[in-house]
Amino acid sequence: MTPRIALIGIVTADMARSFDVYRRLGLDLPAESAGEPHFEVTLPGGLRLAWDTVETMRSFHPGFTPGAGGPALAFDCGAPAEVDAKYAELTGAGCASELVPFDAFWGQRYAIVKDPDGNTVDLFAALPG
Incomplete structure (x- = not known):
């Protein structure tokens, strides 16, 4: 399998x-x-x-040591303005900013925050046109 x-x-x-x-x-x-x-x-x-x-x-796993971040989870926010809104909400709730929202060359509005344990949370939405 x-x-x-x-x-x-x-x-x-x-x-x-x-x-x-x-x-x-x-x-x-x-x-x-x-x-x-x-x-x-x-x-x-x-x-x-x-x-x-x-x-x-x-x-x-007695020797387990938390890392500096685990999996990256990516969330489609549906619209570029929603990326900005969700980024503001999450950073306002205490998530660390890793990358402020920007229009990426690959055609998405994109941002990254870190959850309380340092895991990467990507926020994205397709740009119009």
Whole structure:
């Protein structure tokens, strides 16, 4: 069998804070799950997105050290103005700015923020014309 991507995992120091960021990006994450050591959600199309606390990771990998960023998750915001709006919302909520919104040469409005654990969150939308 050819391997296929089935899950993207995020390791977080603060589940509730991480959930807040991803709720702002449209994910339906139940508040009561923010206290769990592991949580996952199935996205449209079947891909799963999972969160584990640092402590959970260390429970089976004692030498685990959080990195300077994990997977890059890219979110299509639908329209260029929405990239700017979502960027402002997320940076206003405490996400670090990695790259302010700009019109990229490849035809997208594009920006990058970091979630509370340093994971990259790309925001994009096709430019008109």
